């Protein structure tokens with residue numbers, strides 16, 4: 001494996017370095033032609049006719065010398081506690097911005113790095129490696145990646161799998177080996193498994209003393225796992241080892257897309273489900289895990305951020321009397337939209353296939369199966385989204 005330097009900044013963009021040799025090779029971009037210190041700012045001009053102002057303290061805070069950033073970890077050491085009273089001397093030296101501060105500290109900046117970060121250029125965001133979410137359309141089918149391609153060190157399969165999962169919230173892995181714990185090995189490529197009260201790795205099959213509907217042969221309507229946790233698991237992996245029983249087909253729906261459809265059809269139902277916290281609770285011999293939260297959680301821009309939907313661990317509905325009927329009407333509406341064949345996809349997992357999905361966006365379910373007609377056995381685990389994104393950034397570095 002090619003070694004890569006950890007970067008505390010986005011890929012493929014220059015960042016300030018202290019090594020003049022490295023600085024000699026600028027990233028592609030406009031050249032710095034002029035630097036002047038004016039009241040509380042350094043004003044820069046590039047040869048593409050752009051101009052930008054940087055507050056002194058911002059520049060001091062972003063100094064990348066070995067005193068200001070740890071030389072090995074590259075993490076910030078400088079702490080911006082004091083205002084800067086005395087103007088720095090600003091010069092352009094070998095194409096770089098050189099700032100000499102009153103305390104004799106010297107900072108050097110790459111001109112392209114600064115150009116990209118012009119504070120007047122509010123549109124600047126780090127290079128997008130994590131793909132944006134794409135809503136499912138009617139007729140959506142999950143992207144498929146073969147187990148071989150996923151495992152290939154130099155291949156693109158794992159990256160393709162990660163991108164599909166982050167974009168669509170669902171991806172299918174094909175043709176895996178029929179061996180126990182393969183799900184743990186695959187998860188291990190990405191990061192440590194997220195443990196819950198069902199263990200770090202769980203077996204989904206009909207069990208004699210079930211503590212969870214998944215461990216019975218009954219149908220599971222669309223749901224998200226563990227909405228009774230403050231932080232439900234982000235990503236679920238379900239690896240199929242056996243699926244010979246009659247029934248047991250898997251179902252999925254894109255909760256975010258369906259929530260938007262609910263909003264269009266009934267803003268009031270959408271408002272109720274996004275503004276009304278309800279109780280979720282799981283209890284068995286050892287646990288009693290409970291939280292109060294709305295079914296649809298929104299981000300600061302009013303877009304769906306998380307769906308909590310699991311009818312069998314919904315607790316007593318504790319709402320003011322006059323809100324109860326309207327809440328049930330809203331819940332029923334969302335339920336019907338989710339299970340509508342236009343929005344719900346269905347297929348049987350074949351042994352050796354693994355489905356992975358974003359548990360906080362995509363709902364999953366299964367048809368009832370008859371354990372007298374054959375065996376059905378899945379192995380599952382959960383992963384954190386941060387580690388998926390991290391893995392994708394690391395794989396992108398090696399390109």
Ligand SMILES: O=C(O)CCC(=O)C(=O)O
Nearest residue numbers: 204214220225250366380
């Ligand atoms: O049996 C299945 O296909 C899914 C079971 C389930 O919902 C789960 O393991 O979370």
Ligand SMILES: [Fe+2]
Nearest residue numbers: 214224225364
């Ligand atoms: Fe589940």
Ligand SMILES: [Zn+2]
Nearest residue numbers: 063064065068
């Ligand atoms: Zn410094």
